[in-house]
Amino acid sequence: TGPLLRVQDLSVSFATGSGRLRAVDGVSFDVGAGETVAVLGESGSGKSVTAQTVMGLLPRPAGRIEGGRIFFDGVDLLDRPDSYTRALCGTEIAMIFQDPLSSLNPVFRVGTQIGEMLRRRRGVSRRKAREHAVEMMHRVGIPAPHKRVDDYPHQFSGGMRQRVMIAMALSMNPRLVIADEPTTALDVTVQAQIMSLLADLQREEGMALVLITHDLGVVADVADRAILMYAGRVVETGPIREVYDHGAHPYSVGLMGSLPTGDQDRLTPITGAPPDLRQLPTGCSFHPRCAFATDRCRTDEPALRVAPDRPQAHRTACHHAEEVLADGFR
Ligand code: SF4
Numbered sequence: 001t002g003p004l005l006r007v008q009d010l011s012v013s014f015a016t017g018s019g020r021l022r023a024v025d026g027v028s029f030d031v032g033a034g035e036t037v038a039v040l041g042e043s044g045s046g047k048s049v050t051a052q053t054v055m056g057l058l059p060r061p062a063g064r065i066e067g068g069r070i071f072f073d074g075v076d077l078l079d080r081p082d083s084y085t086r087a088l089c090g091t092e093i094a095m096i097f098q099d100p101l102s103s104l105n106p107v108f109r110v111g112t113q114i115g116e117m118l119r120r121r122r123g124v125s126r127r128k129a130r131e132h133a134v135e136m137m138h139r140v141g142i143p144a145p146h147k148r149v150d151d152y153p154h155q156f157s158g159g160m161r162q163r164v165m166i167a168m169a170l171s172m173n174p175r176l177v178i179a180d181e182p183t184t185a186l187d188v189t190v191q192a193q194i195m196s197l198l199a200d201l202q203r204e205e206g207m208a209l210v211l212i213t214h215d216l217g218v219v220a221d222v223a224d225r226a227i228l229m230y231a232g233r234v235v236e237t238g239p240i241r242e243v244y245d246h247g248a249h250p251y252s253v254g255l256m257g258s259l260p261t262g263d264q265d266r267l268t269p270i271t272g273a274p275p276d277l278r279q280l281p282t283g284c285s286f287h288p289r290c291a292f293a294t295d296r297c298r299t300d301e302p303a304l305r306v307a308p309d310r311p312q313a314h315r316t317a318c319h320h321a322e323e324v325l326a327d328g329f330r
């Protein structure tokens with residue numbers, strides 16, 4: 001049997017006032033059953049668009065799939081009608097968003113929202129759905145759930161609202177959960193609590209978890225694997241410890257270096273802004289920001305290859321990965 005999720009050579013474009021831009025460009029990755037994968041990158045790197053495409057949430061007609069395949073459990077979702085993906089979403093695949101306030105309906109009680117999928121998809125009674133909601137609220141660590149189940153979203157703190165979102169996402173016992181910046185809107189201590197809750201639930205439920213974030217610090221201890229994206233492409237991927245300790249792409253080394261606990265000597269800070277996707281730099285799109293860039297980088301686009309002298313699973317798209325690796329051990 002193959003991986004639970006396989007994204008193969010996916011390309012997605014977006015219409016803008018000044019023409020189409022390529023938001024995702026030839027992205028491939030797998031997520032195994034029960035695996036936790038972090039997708040890392042700055043905003044505009046294509047990580048959210050990739051997730052939206054998997055979930056069938058790409059805004060149309062602005063967003064367009066230009067090519068590629070998305071297999072869930074061996075079935076190519078892009079081959080099926082949208083109704084097929086919609087039926088999977090919420091049941092087999094669930095998503096957690098950054099801002100629970102905009103994803104929760106302010107006029108419905110949280111218990112009603114947590115139990116809604118169960119009522120709609122499984123036809124369970126209102127009373128049973130409410131009991132299930134209380135149980136889910138308990139599982140995600142909301143104190144006194146039987147008292148809070150009839151409260152409205154605004155009556156919860158930001159962290160508790162995110163727990164409500166997680167309870168909703170897990171209510172149907174999905175096999176894959178995609179969390180897009182799940183802790184970005186929260187303060188630092190609450191971020192850590194939510195991330196460890198997700199890790200605990202992942203272990204207990206055994207679901208696959210995709211964590212999309214710009215912040216390596218919040219996922220470093222939780223994820224098995226990292227996928228780093230830049231300007232719509234995968235630039236480095238591998239087991240998270242491996243990529244963390246032996247970064248083989250200047251962009252990843254920069255992201256890791258921006259960790260508060262990072263070793264300052266190894267830091268190659270990322271200066272400059274992400275590129276305009278309508279006018280990508282030639283060659284390696286990272287070259288204007290890269291301390292290692294040479295003439296070759298300005299003309300040849302680097303392909304993903306095994307990082308030099310590193311395990312097979314560790315791959316990088318950098319012409320000068322040898323030097324980047326050597327520099328990391330300085
Ligand atoms: Fe830097 Fe060149 Fe590597 Fe791109 S290919 S990251 S510009 S060294």
Ligand code: MG
Binds near residue numbers: 043048
């Ligand atoms: Mg985003």
